[in-house]
Amino acid sequence: MSDRSKTTDGTVRERGADASESARGTEPLLRIEDVHKSYGDEEVLRGIDLEIDRGDVEVLVGPSGSGKSTLLRCLNRLTEVDSGHIYLGETEVTAPDTDPNAVRQQIGMVFQDINLFAHLTARKNVTLGLRKVRGLSAAEARQRADSELDRVGLADQADSYPAQLSGGQKQRVGIARALAMDPEVMLFDEPTSALDPELSNEVLEVMQGLVAEGMTMVVVTHEMRFARGGASEITFLADGEIVERGPPETLFENPEHERTKQFFESIRHE
Amino acid sequence: MEGLVALTELAAALPTGQLLPVSEEQVGQYLGEDWEFVYRNSDYLLWGTVVTILLTLTSILLGFLAGFPAGAIEAYGSGYSRAFVRKFGVLLRGTPILVIMIFTYFVLPIEIVLDAAQFGLRSIEYVLGPTPFTVPTDVPDAFIAATIALGFRSAAYQSQIFRGALGSIDEGQMEAARSIGMSRLSAIRHVIVPQAMRRSVPGFQNEFTIVLKDTSIAFAIGLGELLKRSHDLFTQQTTAVLEVILFISLIYFVLTFGTNRTLDYVSNRFAIPGESS
Numbered sequence: 212m213s214d215r216s217k218t219t220d221g222t223v224r225e226r227g228a229d230a231s232e233s234a235r236g237t238e239p240l241l242r243i244e245d246v247h248k249s250y251g252d253e254e255v256l257r258g259i260d261l262e263i264d265r266g267d268v269e270v271l272v273g274p275s276g277s278g279k280s281t282l283l284r285c286l287n288r289l290t291e292v293d294s295g296h297i298y299l300g301e302t303e304v305t306a307p308d309t310d311p312n313a314v315r316q317q318i319g320m321v322f323q324d325i326n327l328f329a330h331l332t333a334r335k336n337v338t339l340g341l342r343k344v345r346g347l348s349a350a351e352a353r354q355r356a357d358s359e360l361d362r363v364g365l366a367d368q369a370d371s372y373p374a375q376l377s378g379g380q381k382q383r384v385g386i387a388r389a390l391a392m393d394p395e396v397m398l399f400d401e402p403t404s405a406l407d408p409e410l411s412n413e414v415l416e417v418m419q420g421l422v423a424e425g426m427t428m429v430v431v432t433h434e435m436r437f438a439r440g441g442a443s444e445i446t447f448l449a450d451g452e453i454v455e456r457g458p459p460e461t462l463f464e465n466p467e468h469e470r471t472k473q474f475f476e477s478i479r480h481e
Numbered sequence: 482m483e484g485l486v487a488l489t490e491l492a493a494a495l496p497t498g499q500l501l502p503v504s505e506e507q508v509g510q511y512l513g514e515d516w517e518f519v520y521r522n523s524d525y526l527l528w529g530t531v532v533t534i535l536l537t538l539t540s541i542l543l544g545f546l547a548g549f550p551a552g553a554i555e556a557y558g559s560g561y562s563r564a565f566v567r568k569f570g571v572l573l574r575g576t577p578i579l580v581i582m583i584f585t586y587f588v589l590p591i592e593i594v595l596d597a598a599q600f601g602l603r604s605i606e607y608v609l610g611p612t613p614f615t616v617p618t619d620v621p622d623a624f625i626a627a628t629i630a631l632g633f634r635s636a637a638y639q640s641q642i643f644r645g646a647l648g649s650i651d652e653g654q655m656e657a658a659r660s661i662g663m664s665r666l667s668a669i670r671h672v673i674v675p676q677a678m679r680r681s682v683p684g685f686q687n688e689f690t691i692v693l694k695d696t697s698i699a700f701a702i703g704l705g706e707l708l709k710r711s712h713d714l715f716t717q718q719t720t721a722v723l724e725v726i727l728f729i730s731l732i733y734f735v736l737t738f739g740t741n742r743t744l745d746y747v748s749n750r751f752a753i754p755g756e757s758s
Contacts, residue, residue: 312664322656330672330679
């Protein structure tokens with residue numbers, strides 16, 4: 212764990228530069244067009260447009276109820292949009308004839324309440340998808356799982372059950388489980404909100420490691436340290452709309468909108 | 482106390498190294514002729530116990546085979562299937578077991594039931610290939626009628642156990658499974674059901690005990706299970722009612738206690754490490 216965090220800071224910047232260069236002139240990996248979603252009378256997403264390039268780290272921030280988690284869940288169709296389109300590369304995720312199970316293999320998700328399979332060991336949490344979805348043999352799946360667990364620094368906990376792990380360890384297994392499917396994009400839905408600050412760090416370090424590896428990520432978080440250090444772009448949402456989007460420095464130091472300014476000031480005071 | 486003294490004397494009177502069989506005369510001498518009567522007929526009662534155990538197993542099995550899918554349909558199904566299962570369950574739970582059993586014995590044509598079972602088994606074999614099972618032809622009608630009555634009544638209750646257990650699994654488990662690309666069915670099978678089965682053990686434990694005790698209802702349709710056979714005995718020697726009833730109570734107790742302990746063991750054996758059950 213510690214050796215990864217050491218290298219993180221330097222490589223983040225480098226990678227950012229590489230990514231923007233290679234992305235120039237190519238299609239964005241994720242394209243969100245005019246997405247609307249209502250629950251009953253309440254419209255939680257009011258026409259979201261967003262493009263995320265391969266290798267980018269998009270951080271979604273905003274007050275609770277702003278629709279950021281809903282937007283994230285629309286990306287892998289855990290929530291269905293009411294109207295609008297979402298594309299992953301060439302595939303339209305939201306098309307009725309698109310198999311959501313196929314799309315979800317390409318989009319990893321990490322949950323706020325972690326949701327490890329409670330009856331399975333850390334290793335089996337990771338192998339289940341490989342076995343039942345990818346159809347790998349037991350030996351192949353095990354090998355893959357062990358290398359993913361090693362990637363999140365938990366090789367020694369492979370045989371532990373979720374109830375025997377700390378919150379931070381559990382969330383790292385959750386990340387390994389998603390990574391094992393070899394996704395093109397990783398979605399993080401407030402991955403540290405359920406954790407003590409102390410335990411958050413180990414999760415954030417793993418996420419920083421992914422940033423350094425060039426993983427495309429969409430992250431809903433209140434962790435401004437991560438947003439500042441890891442994000443390529445920050446999108447500020449309020450009341451189901453994108454208020455402002457820009458690189459971290461701009462949004463933190465020099466936001467255009469008064470609403471954005473208020474939000475960042477309010478969390479700075481926390 | 483007197484009985485206890487008598488028992489110790491009896492034990493002392495036994496030749497060393499040879500505890501059994503105690504002769505009927507010895508029992509009669511120390512415990513009285515009514516206990517001697519029970520002792521003489523104990524094999525008759527023990528065969529009744531075998532019938533009771535078999536009836537419990539067939540009923541629980543039928544209850545599981547019908548009750549588990551019914552619970553799954555109540556938890557996940559929709560439309561007509563769910564409405565049908567619910568109404569059938571309400572009907573079964575709302576009817577006394579004695580009434581159900583008299584219905585299955587006197588009204589339900591057992592031949593048709595067996596033909597249906599035969600057809601079902603053939604269909605399964607057509608799909609899966611030969612199975613080692615055959616539809617019984619030489620089983621008494623009363624046993625089949627009792628199995629159907631106890632089995633379907635138990636299914637109506639087991640379905641509620643499983644429905645509750647399936648519903649108690651956090652929604653996040655399903656979402657996490659779906660998020661890695663598992664189908665709904667696969668998620669239910671590999672993520673939800675294994676956890677729900679563990680949670681349904683305590684309810685199942687109750688149900689097992691209830692079915693075991695309710696096999697005695699088959700007395701009403703003349704099936705030679707434990708209670709029927711004890712009735713046969715104490716009508717033969719009416720002074721021995723207490724002794725016979727005490728004896729079969731002990732057997733029922735040993736059976737329920739034994740199964741509960743076994744299921745406790747199963748529950749602990751399959752408990753998820755680190756979780757308090």
